[in-house]
Amino acid sequence: MVPAAATAASLNCALFHRQGGLNRATRGLQWTKKQQCTRKPGPAIITAKFELKPPPYPLNALEPHMSKDTLEYHWGKHHRAYVDNLNKQIVGTELDSMPLEDVVIVTYNKGDMLPAFNNAAQAWNHEFFWGCMKPGGGGKPSGELLQLIERDFGSFEKFVEEFKSAAATQFGSGWAWLVYKANRLDVENAVNPRPLEEDKKLVVVKSSNAVNPLVWDYSPLLTIDVWEHAYYLDFQNRRPDYISTFMEKLVSWEAASARLEVAKAQAAEREKEQRKRDEAEDIQGSEAVEMYVDGETEDSGAD
Amino acid sequence: MALRSLVTRKNLPSAFKAATGLGQLRGLQTFSLPDLPYDYGALEPAISGEIMQLHHQKHHQTYITNYNKALEQLNDAIEKGDSAAVVKLQSAIKFNGGGHVNHSIFWKNLAPVREGGGELPHGSLGWAIDADFGSLEKLIQLMNAEGAALQGSGWVWLALDKELKKLVVETTANQDPLVTKGPTLVPLLGIDVWEHAYYLQYKNVRPDYLKNIWKVMNWKYASEVYAKECPSS
Numbered sequence: 062m063v064p065a066a067a068t069a070a071s072l073n074c075a076l077f078h079r080q081g082g083l084n085r086a087t088r089g090l091q092w093t094k095k096q097q098c099t100r101k102p103g104p105a106i107i108t109a110k111f112e113l114k115p116p117p118y119p120l121n122a123l124e125p126h127m128s129k130d131t132l133e134y135h136w137g138k139h140h141r142a143y144v145d146n147l148n149k150q151i152v153g154t155e156l157d158s159m160p161l162e163d164v165v166i167v168t169y170n171k172g173d174m175l176p177a178f179n180n181a182a183q184a185w186n187h188e189f190f191w192g193c194m195k196p197g198g199g200g201k202p203s204g205e206l207l208q209l210i211e212r213d214f215g216s217f218e219k220f221v222e223e224f225k226s227a228a229a230t231q232f233g234s235g236w237a238w239l240v241y242k243a244n245r246l247d248v249e250n251a252v253n254p255r256p257l258e259e260d261k262k263l264v265v266v267k268s269s270n271a272v273n274p275l276v277w278d279y280s281p282l283l284t285i286d287v288w289e290h291a292y293y294l295d296f297q298n299r300r301p302d303y304i305s306t307f308m309e310k311l312v313s314w315e316a317a318s319a320r321l322e323v324a325k326a327q328a329a330e331r332e333k334e335q336r337k338r339d340e341a342e343d344i345q346g347s348e349a350v351e352m353y354v355d356g357e358t359e360d361s362g363a364d
Numbered sequence: 365m366a367l368r369s370l371v372t373r374k375n376l377p378s379a380f381k382a383a384t385g386l387g388q389l390r391g392l393q394t395f396s397l398p399d400l401p402y403d404y405g406a407l408e409p410a411i412s413g414e415i416m417q418l419h420h421q422k423h424h425q426t427y428i429t430n431y432n433k434a435l436e437q438l439n440d441a442i443e444k445g446d447s448a449a450v451v452k453l454q455s456a457i458k459f460n461g462g463g464h465v466n467h468s469i470f471w472k473n474l475a476p477v478r479e480g481g482g483e484l485p486h487g488s489l490g491w492a493i494d495a496d497f498g499s500l501e502k503l504i505q506l507m508n509a510e511g512a513a514l515q516g517s518g519w520v521w522l523a524l525d526k527e528l529k530k531l532v533v534e535t536t537a538n539q540d541p542l543v544t545k546g547p548t549l550v551p552l553l554g555i556d557v558w559e560h561a562y563y564l565q566y567k568n569v570r571p572d573y574l575k576n577i578w579k580v581m582n583w584k585y586a587s588e589v590y591a592k593e594c595p596s597s
Binding site: 134138139142179232233234235269270271288289290293294297298 | 418422423426455459515516517518537538539558559560563564567568
């Protein structure tokens with residue numbers, strides 16, 4: 062997202078104090094302050110607007126597995142409303158000039174969600190979801206993605222079973238995900254950016270309503286929308302049939318593989334940054350010791 | 365069509381009771397789908413017959429089937445003293461038992477127009493609405509606003525707080541029954557805002573569904589429940 066016009070003095074709320082910039086490769090984030098986000102009176106200066114991008118295929122291209130009707134409502138009404146409402150919510154605030162992923166993380170606010178979270182996360186989720194499907198989809202992944210799936214799930218079939226089960230048992234509205242995890246801990250509210258090799262793996266997770274695994278510091282590779290609006294026109298209550306059709310006829314493994322590459326590169330970048338920070342700390346530490354020793358020498362000289 | 369809730373008693377064989385050596389074993393009650401007090405098409409055009417049939421025969425039935433299964437598993441876990449399993453089953457019971465509780469109320473909350481659906485509340489409930497919300501219009505406005513704003517799946521309720529003797533509007537997420545919002549809350553009317561309740565007819569326009577459902581709202585039922593909890597002297 063590129064800001065259309067960056068106005069110099071348009072920051073009228075300081076949401077947080079940033080350390081090292083907000084991007085996923087350097088996740089040394091410190092939120093020290095949270096202030097009320099206020100809007101200046103007068104006409105809003107629109108610095109950036111999220112766009113509703115169309116899916117990477119025509120709306121009828123997934124027939125008969127996902128109908129044109131479904132795409133018209135799901136993308137044309139639901140997704141569009143999330144984007145439009147998000148833009149209205151963040152115009153004139155600092156969120157306005159941030160990439161969508163960053164808006165999601167910030168408004169998630171460690172579980173104490175800010176009002177814009179629902180629209181931001183759903184806007185992100187749906188754009189991601191369209192990219193997870195393609196006409197003539199299905200089949201099996203190949204290359205490194207297949208290798209990792211076989212390593213972390215035992216077999217492709219076992220992965221499919223686990224993914225389908227997660228999607229079927231997500232109660233109420235939500236999503237099921239295949240993610241690349243590059244942190245140590247499994248608890249939702251813990252973040253540790255220093256994994257060992259064996260901590261980096263593929264995992265299936267599910268989330269409710271608008272929540273997505275970005276907020277848990279995972280890298281999503283694949284998702285299926287299990288809100289009822291995603292399947293009701295085509296499958297009514299038969300969610301398991303929808304899930305099977307998605308896996309057999311719609312899923313784009315190319316897209317998932319591409320995301321795996323990006324995820325691994327980001328994890329490597331983050332580790333590099335972390336190593337640099339560790340080295341800088343070590344140097345600081347040894348300097349302090351030097352200073353102490355100098356002081357002692359001077360004192361003994363005065364005797 | 366008479367409304368009846370079929371309940372059957374399934375007692376475990378006495379040999380099993382003896383074998384486990386546990387004290388008193390409960391007989392396991394299973395639940396089944398209550399009949400609708402009206403035909404599937406009787407609420408049209410407010411709610412389509414297609415939706416009513418799917419909602420009743422598929423969604424509510426599935427909650428009941430899974431509720432029964434969870435209860436059976438819970439019974440086993442209790443008998444074995446398997447606490448981890450007992451705790452693990454709580455969410456399945458909440459989802460599916462809650463789904464059964466909520467939908468059983470919902471069918472009674474609705475009535476065809478020719479049987480009084482949409483007829484405004486009179487008597488003590490009518491006065492209480494005016495006292496606690498200002499007017500019926502304001503109550504409807506409030507419930508529609510809360511129902512439309514609910515993110516994801518859930519319910520919006522008109523409830524009586526029987527301790528405070530006051531009417532309140534509440535929302536619950538997923539299939540959480542109203543009582544999870546307060547032990548003194550009695551449901552008078554509930555509106556299902558899960559997408560399955562309206563999608564085939566109203567698509568993404570939940571506010572239109574909310575506007576129209578009042579045309580088949582069974583205020584008589586709500587008034588009866590209210591009068592029972594708050595008998596006028």
